[in-house]
Amino acid sequence: MGSFEFLLDGIVRAFELIVxxxxxxxxxxxxxxxxxxxxxxxxxxxxxxLAFALSFVxxxxxxxxxxxxxxxxxxxxxxVGLFVFVMLVPAGPLGFLNRIFTPEAMIIAQYILITPIxxxxxxxxxxxxxxxxxxxxxxxxxxxxxxxxxxxLEARFxxxxxxxxxxxRALAEVGAILIVGGNIAYTGxxxxxxxxxxxxxxxxxxxxxxxxxxxxxTSIALGIILxxxxxxxxxxxxxxxxxx
Amino acid sequence: MKRFxxxxxxxxxxxxxxxxxxxxxxxTEELRISTTSSTCxxxxxxxxxxxxENANNxxxxxxxxxxxxxxxxxxxxxADVVFVHAPASELTxxxxxxxxxxxxxxxxxxxxxxxxxxxAGIRATENAPEALGMIAGKEQPFISRGDDSGTHNKExxxxxxxxxxxxxxxxxxxxxxxxxxxMTADIREAxxxxxxxxxxxxxxxxxLVILFETDKEYLFNPYHVMAVNPEKxxxxxxxxxxxxxxxxxxxxxxxxxxxxGKDKFDEPLFTPALI
Amino acid sequence: xxxxxxxxxxxxxxxxxxxxxxxxxxxxxxxxFALIGPSGTGKTTFLRILNLFxxxxxxxxxxxxxxxxxxxxxxxxxxxRSSLLFQTPAVFNLSVFDNVAYGLKVRGFDKSTVxxxxxxxxxxxxxxxxxxxxxxTLSGGEAQRMAFARAIVYGPEVLLLDEPTANLxxxxxxxxxxxIRHIRDKCGTTIVIATHNLPQVKRIADRxxxxxxxxxIEVNSVGGIFTSPGDARSAAFLKGEMVY
Numbered sequence: 001m002g003s004f005e006f007l008l009d010g011i012v013r014a015f016e017l018i019v020x021x022x023x024x025x026x027x028x029x030x031x032x033x034x035x036x037x038x039x040x041x042x043x044x045x046x047x048x049x050l051a052f053a054l055s056f057v058x059x060x061x062x063x064x065x066x067x068x069x070x071x072x073x074x075x076x077x078x079x080v081g082l083f084v085f086v087m088l089v090p091a092g093p094l095g096f097l098n099r100i101f102t103p104e105a106m107i108i109a110q111y112i113l114i115t116p117i118x119x120x121x122x123x124x125x126x127x128x129x130x131x132x133x134x135x136x137x138x139x140x141x142x143x144x145x146x147x148x149x150x151x152x153l154e155a156r157f158x159x160x161x162x163x164x165x166x167x168x169r170a171l172a173e174v175g176a177i178l179i180v181g182g183n184i185a186y187t188g189x190x191x192x193x194x195x196x197x198x199x200x201x202x203x204x205x206x207x208x209x210x211x212x213x214x215x216x217x218t219s220i221a222l223g224i225i226l227x228x229x230x231x232x233x234x235x236x237x238x239x240x241x242x243x244x
Numbered sequence: 245m246k247r248f249x250x251x252x253x254x255x256x257x258x259x260x261x262x263x264x265x266x267x268x269x270x271x272t273e274e275l276r277i278s279t280t281s282s283t284c285x286x287x288x289x290x291x292x293x294x295x296x297e298n299a300n301n302x303x304x305x306x307x308x309x310x311x312x313x314x315x316x317x318x319x320x321x322x323a324d325v326v327f328v329h330a331p332a333s334e335l336t337x338x339x340x341x342x343x344x345x346x347x348x349x350x351x352x353x354x355x356x357x358x359x360x361x362x363x364a365g366i367r368a369t370e371n372a373p374e375a376l377g378m379i380a381g382k383e384q385p386f387i388s389r390g391d392d393s394g395t396h397n398k399e400x401x402x403x404x405x406x407x408x409x410x411x412x413x414x415x416x417x418x419x420x421x422x423x424x425x426x427m428t429a430d431i432r433e434a435x436x437x438x439x440x441x442x443x444x445x446x447x448x449x450x451x452l453v454i455l456f457e458t459d460k461e462y463l464f465n466p467y468h469v470m471a472v473n474p475e476k477x478x479x480x481x482x483x484x485x486x487x488x489x490x491x492x493x494x495x496x497x498x499x500x501x502x503x504x505g506k507d508k509f510d511e512p513l514f515t516p517a518l519i
Numbered sequence: 520x521x522x523x524x525x526x527x528x529x530x531x532x533x534x535x536x537x538x539x540x541x542x543x544x545x546x547x548x549x550x551x552f553a554l555i556g557p558s559g560t561g562k563t564t565f566l567r568i569l570n571l572f573x574x575x576x577x578x579x580x581x582x583x584x585x586x587x588x589x590x591x592x593x594x595x596x597x598x599x600r601s602s603l604l605f606q607t608p609a610v611f612n613l614s615v616f617d618n619v620a621y622g623l624k625v626r627g628f629d630k631s632t633v634x635x636x637x638x639x640x641x642x643x644x645x646x647x648x649x650x651x652x653x654x655x656t657l658s659g660g661e662a663q664r665m666a667f668a669r670a671i672v673y674g675p676e677v678l679l680l681d682e683p684t685a686n687l688x689x690x691x692x693x694x695x696x697x698x699i700r701h702i703r704d705k706c707g708t709t710i711v712i713a714t715h716n717l718p719q720v721k722r723i724a725d726r727x728x729x730x731x732x733x734x735x736i737e738v739n740s741v742g743g744i745f746t747s748p749g750d751a752r753s754a755a756f757l758k759g760e761m762v763y
Contacts (some may be wrong), residue, residue, distance in 0.1 A: 183307070
């Protein structure tokens, strides 16, 4: 093989796979979007109210929670993966749920990973709302609930940016979902492109396994899709940042 | 502004609902197999599973890991059946009561692969411990799986037989599957131990060649299948596991194993245990 | 005339420093009261006390005949009847319409009333037809007029203005002054305006208080203070330090 020839071959084959809408590649993309999308959605539904509670409600342990959030923003994915794995495995405390090696297990892992991230970024978006805005709410006759609502409105682009940052992180993550999801595809796909479809195989975990099998062109195809989605999410985030 | 939120909420709902239909359809039963990377990477398991699915209206979920992890996964009840190649670890797990019905399915031989010019000169050696001894003696780069897999256990056993504790910059442990390990050895122009099947399946992707394979004693590589003990984990699909074990040992499937790879690699990757 | 504010021996201390010292003042319904003095003399703090953003350190503070003690409920009740306009208006990141409608929505007015009143208020301040424009894109003068509309739209009994024309061009200064007179003449709104623009005081105020280094050194009618100031220091301020 000549130098870089394999790379060129890989890229050509990758575009072939993408353009022909290869079902294996499509199903992997679908699982990635569903798992990360759902995890992001659930994380946002936790993180945004949590960030508001931390910003507006003085309660015991508030600082401890903020410290926890800040620590959680940098949690190593493999640690989260291991934690969720030992919890969900049938021999573990939550084994009765029978959810190990399922998309749900991956959603749980990613939820744990990105909830602190969305909370943290939302917290700073709320903090960035100027004090005069809040005083204006009060002077116009608003109550505490109006302050919260108006802050949400004023910080809305920051909050959306936070959610998209979480989504981006979830999509790019591999360590945790590889452990708890098992990188499973239905029969037919192992050993190369086949008719089998992904069950818990995502763009990132598939790149890992395809590369280790030496199937560089499939990896490149998956990589191109991953980067395209990631780029789209970041362009969207940039769009919302500019709205601010 | 309200419209903005309604749109956001609608998007969220559609995302969630899109997610709920991801569960596989209920008519077919699922069987979870925890297995080693060599059965996955060679593609043989895929072929066998498809046969099984068609015959039994089942859906097989395969988790491909090193043998050590594959056994651990079964021991924690996260699989119904395991298909692995590390006899010593298998027996320990069976003694602990984690698995039952351990059944011999097939075998092949490990091979020592390396750069074609064979700088350590292992081609001329008599047995596997001697071959690894040459590599260590000349401090030629050697890549170890380092993942407690069947292959890794075999490698450790050979080092022990050679009375060598490998150490030094020439000995590198990567902690990855067979495919990755071969790719790493290829880049480093290093020696490594591989099962024959995976090497053959990856032959056109690497410059490394088989340098040593004559030792039938040390390089023997048997594969066993065993069911997770239903007394330990009542939720496992024991009946389905037994069906799968009987399927693997049936004459027809043994014949498939015998022929697998003949057309693609000019030689079979595995030898069936029962015919 | 009925008293709206009664302030006796009021002192405000920040970090051990007296910002307001021993203030005694009555402000009557329907008057335009100008608070003058050099920058940093406590005018803003005084207005913030009137709108309950600061709590007096000492002294008596009565609103509409009742002592104010500053519970959240009472703060809201008083603010429902008044409005404070900042030197630089805090603009919600919403449309002009939604900004002006804010105080009405908080008070639970129905949709058609909100629309009618906002339209009317925008007409008064000369921003008709700009309802859908993003408020953040307004010029400084337009933003101040919008804030004025936002403050008067729900018909407050008292309007507290903190240097409302300090950063504006002559056209907008004249416009705001006209609005102040208009709202007082038409609705009987009490106006308290902090300013160091002496010609402006002459043009619009009924009575004047001179605040110097936290002390209210003189309270006089606008005619009286410019012709025969009762305190040597206010005379010096009126003659000497020039304005703008």
